[in-house]
Amino acid sequence: MKINQFYIPLLSVILTLSSCKKNNAHAQQVGNDGSVETEKPNSEYQPAFKGQTRIKAVKTNTAYNVEILNKDLGRPWGIINLPDGRFLITDKKGYMNVVSKDGKQITKIEGFPKVDAKGQGGMLDVALDPDFTTNSIIYFSFSEPFGKGNLTSVAKGKLSDDLKSIEEVKVIFRAEPSYDGDKHYGSRLVFDKDGNLFVSTGERSDKVTRVYAQKTDNYLGKIIKITKDGLPAPGKPFVGKQGYKPEIYAYGVRNPQGLAIDPNGNLWDVEMGPRGGDEINLIQPGKNYGWGDVTYGIEYSGAKVGDGITKKEGTEQPVYYWDPVISPSGVTFYTGNVEEWKGNLFIGCLSGEHINRIVMKDNKVIGEERLLADQNERFRDVLDGIDGNLYAVTDSGKLYKVSKK
Numbered sequence: 001m002k003i004n005q006f007y008i009p010l011l012s013v014i015l016t017l018s019s020c021k022k023n024n025a026h027a028q029q030v031g032n033d034g035s036v037e038t039e040k041p042n043s044e045y046q047p048a049f050k051g052q053t054r055i056k057a058v059k060t061n062t063a064y065n066v067e068i069l070n071k072d073l074g075r076p077w078g079i080i081n082l083p084d085g086r087f088l089i090t091d092k093k094g095y096m097n098v099v100s101k102d103g104k105q106i107t108k109i110e111g112f113p114k115v116d117a118k119g120q121g122g123m124l125d126v127a128l129d130p131d132f133t134t135n136s137i138i139y140f141s142f143s144e145p146f147g148k149g150n151l152t153s154v155a156k157g158k159l160s161d162d163l164k165s166i167e168e169v170k171v172i173f174r175a176e177p178s179y180d181g182d183k184h185y186g187s188r189l190v191f192d193k194d195g196n197l198f199v200s201t202g203e204r205s206d207k208v209t210r211v212y213a214q215k216t217d218n219y220l221g222k223i224i225k226i227t228k229d230g231l232p233a234p235g236k237p238f239v240g241k242q243g244y245k246p247e248i249y250a251y252g253v254r255n256p257q258g259l260a261i262d263p264n265g266n267l268w269d270v271e272m273g274p275r276g277g278d279e280i281n282l283i284q285p286g287k288n289y290g291w292g293d294v295t296y297g298i299e300y301s302g303a304k305v306g307d308g309i310t311k312k313e314g315t316e317q318p319v320y321y322w323d324p325v326i327s328p329s330g331v332t333f334y335t336g337n338v339e340e341w342k343g344n345l346f347i348g349c350l351s352g353e354h355i356n357r358i359v360m361k362d363n364k365v366i367g368e369e370r371l372l373a374d375q376n377e378r379f380r381d382v383l384d385g386i387d388g389n390l391y392a393v394t395d396s397g398k399l400y401k402v403s404k405k
């Protein structure tokens with residue numbers, strides 16, 4: 001009895017201390033090297049140039065509010081704005097919701113094709129047709145049951161006037177070959193200024209499909225550029241070249257869940273590496289981004305990936321990489337109300353459990369900040385809202401709003 005009386009207060013002191021430590025661990029810390037990363041890397045690989053990883057930490061000076069507008073969104077994956085400021089938010093289970101500006105009203109859209117929602121699959125990204133206000137057409141990516149497995153597909157369809165259903169659904173692109181797996185679908189959708197659609201596709205994770213990323217006769221591990229009807233877009237880099245699928249814009253990517261065009265019109269891919277080696281890449285037509293031969297990460301087992309090389313003739317270096325990983329998902333370039341954030345790249349992070357802010361100059365990374373780390377959430381997608389605020393959705397079903405105070 002006496003022993004218990006002695007130990008209980010001591011135990012509560014220990015619990016209090018450990019909970020403080022946890023909170024501190026989730027606020028942005030700065031390591032000895034001045035970067036936001038305080039953990040050791042998984043590998044001994046050295047960056048190709050100064051500033052390619054562990055850049056100096058930056059800290060936002062502007063005061064901002066963080067609000068949770070909704071906590072019950074199911075399994076959101078992609079978020080965009082409708083022209084009137086409401087949100088279109090996909091749900092991995094196979095549909096989308098129209099969500100009011102304040103996050104309170106949710107209307108389900110019905111009529112989508114069957115998705116394979118196992119593992120990382122399901123209803124994934126969504127984009128509005130550039131002429132949406134006159135044609136009500138949307139594009140969406142999903143893991144489609146196909147052949148003996150599934151694949152990343154892109155479809156288009158017309159929303160009904162009441163936004164409760166989708167009609168005239170047509171699959172316009174299939175990232176063949178299909179595979180019986182449940183990982184690495186990639187699949188962000190981004191329109192360029194000419195009205196052509198960029199699609200990122202994953203290499204389906206397993207070693208048997210990983211090799212497809214370096215081959216150009218298939219659609220796994222690629223950046224694809226197609227027209228609104230799914231045809232190869234004009235200006236394709238591999239026109240008339242033997243052994244190249246004409247929709248391929250760039251290749252050698254792993255699981256690109258982040259794709260965005262910056263205010264200068266450059267296309268950026270942010271993709272998940274294995275154990276270490278998440279990357280930011282400036283995507284240029286016809287280029288090879290190296291996966292599965294070249295990476296700053298290692299296998300989950302600790303073994304080298306391939307020959308364990310970080311550079312190779314004919315492959316592009318990432319502009320920036322992380323080791324350990326942050327698991328980047330959806331990304332956006334900010335154009336909103338916080339002046340010091342303008343032009344910065346915001347990245348929803350899954351295992352990293354924060355929103356990553358990347359400051360760039362002349363296409364080089366010059367600063368990194370970890371925002372909302374105290375929320376302990378897996379951020380799946382971020383949105384540069386048309387009202388000047390930043391929005392994000394999480395795997396736990398929350399909709400966040402980040403606004404200038």
Ligand SMILES: [Ca+2]
Binds near residue numbers: 289290291294295
């Ligand atoms: Ca790469």
